[in-house]
Amino acid sequence: MKIIVQLFRVIVGALFIFSGFVKLVDPIGSQYKFQEYFSESVLNMGFLIPYALPFAIVLIVAEILLGVMILIGYKPKFTVWSLLIITLIFLFLTWYSAFYNKVTDCGCFGDAIKLTPWETFYKNVILIVLIIVLLIKVEFIKPIFKGKTPKLITFLSLAAFLFIVQHVLTHLPIIDFRAYAVGKNLQEGMEYPSDGSIPPVHDFMLEDTQQDLAPILLEKEKVMLVIMYNLDKSDAKGFPAIKEVSKKAIEKGYTVYGVSASFSDDLIIAKEKYNLPFEFLFCDETTLKTMIRANPGVMILDKGTVMQKKNWIDVEDLEL
Structure with missing residues (x-):
């Protein structure tokens, strides 16, 4: 069981880091996606549209940071519960998009990988199963470094992610996955x-x-x-x-x-x-x-x- 937990830990952590990173380099894209979700034709929560960018930034940074934390084993109970909550939020959004055919691209992997709402929904279902196993056997999740090193890595990662956000908002995305990227015809x-x-x-x-x-x-x-x-x-x-x-x-x-x-x-x-x-x-x-x-x-x-x-x-x- 320990081997299965460690395998699930690596899969979940890697997936969250990848998903968070492709959005971290282009938070404006996530802002537009949340504006679409908050619009009258989807969730009808127009009062949240002005806050779409900070909402996107918080969710993106949390997503990638939790991916780092589960891999290094920092605060495992808090981390796994947080991963479950975020995934449940994504699960609802993707189910809503798929069932009501409201948002054809959920933006789960930014512009890097395009998935249909149903594909993303089933991906989130599988992810929740993995996270629940981690939650049940959370005692098997141990820090991979001793002392205060996991805490230091977490805070340095947070600082790096916030710097990247500030940089791309001031300039342009570090990596451009869109059809209008430099070099595209x-x-x-x-x-x-x-x-x-x-x-x-x-x-x-x-x-x-x-x-x-x-x-x-x-x-x-x-x-x-x-x-x-x-x-x-x-x-x-x-x-x-x-x-x-x-x-x-x-x-x-x-x-x-x-x-x-x-x-x-x-x-x-x-x-x-x-x-x-x-x-x-x-x-x-x-x-x-x-x-x-x-x-x-x-x-x-x-x-x-x-x-x-x-x-x-x-x-x-x-x-x-």
Whole structure:
């Protein structure tokens, strides 16, 4: 039985660490997912939407930290009970998503691995069985290090995880699992897979008042897209930096457009207010949120290939 407990301990710990890590490097993605869960069409808990980001951060850090704690054997009773509670929360969310067909992707593994709600639900059922075994035989879970070392590892891990969260929120995700990552070609991403499923890049249109300019822009060599998915939520402190880097790009022969899902009247006002040297195109808000975790942010394209992406705070580092 001891061997089984140790095996389950490693499986549970590794799974929680992996699941937490792929979300830790992109907490904004989890924020969007919880906003979807809290929306009127799903759980109808709109009052929680403004707190989606801190809720996501707490849950992500708890998830990966508990994975570390179960592996090193720090406070086993507290750790196993906490793992059970978190898994029960995930179990309810995935069951609700699957049974009512509300959220097609639960975001359990961020953008790294896509599972259907039912696949995730059954994964959580198996996980709960493993955790219950650990709970029953918790006396077999011993620290793998002596003295205060497990406590030190736990607190150092917590500090490291919080640093990563702060870094990616200030800049961009450390690892980008999405179809718009640097090095990805958008035309290739638009091709339908052989199984007929939805292509990774979809709903990508860059519309002016007359037509979709996406096919034209994806053939150009030097394109800069200034992405502001929602002007009302954009960081106004970023507009001066955006203005300067846009002017620099234009001088170097780039085709520069702003891209937003906001109303055209609001875009005109923002263009005049901040003296922005480019016109705006319209794109779906969800697509823009997927393209870059910044508002505003900048994406550089070369014949449809993503060459660079920067949050506004880092646009001076763009290689033009």
